[in-house]
Amino acid sequence: MQTLVEAASHIAQEIERTRQHLTNLEQALQGLRPLITIDAATTALPFTATPMARAVEDIAVVDASLPGRKVVKIKRIGKVKKLAKSSKGSAAQSSRIPSTGAKLWLSCLGRKKLSASELIEVALKKLDLDESAHVVIANRVRAWLNASAKSGVVVAAGTRDGTHLYKRAVA
Secondary structure, eight states, rough: OOHHHHHHHHHHHHHHHHHHHHHHHHHHHHHHHBBOOOOOOSSSSOOOOOSSSSSOOOOOOOOOOTTTTOOOOOOOOOOOOOOOOOHHHHHHHHHHHOOOOHHHHHHHHHHHHHHHHHHHHHHHHHTTOOGHHHHHHHHHHHHHHHHHHHSSSSEEEEEETTEEEEEEEOO
């Protein structure tokens, strides 16, 4: 019996909230009437925008701005150039690495199935470079392998001891 009383009370509260909302909507309509003109001879409703004479308040609308809360702005930081902590000799060494391209990498790959590390070693021998250029050549090889695998110039040829092998695609 008590649940029925609670349900009836809840329904009565909902009815009262609905009545209050209907009253607010009627007030809003009364506020909008001066803005809308209806010409009975036509079916069109011309709309005239006039400055709002009075504000219509609705209890259901809540202002989302809260005092005391700060808006967090993200600070943008530009790209930071990394400076190598090395001597001028090593900077000169890295500038002596020749430019590389697909033609060089394909000639290093040949008809063999090679892993990325094997391709790096072949390229270092072919370009006659020492181990100080290993990092630069490794970055170039991996970038070329990823791009050429996506474009279909090179295909995956299985694995050997857990490393991926690549070979030229059959044209």
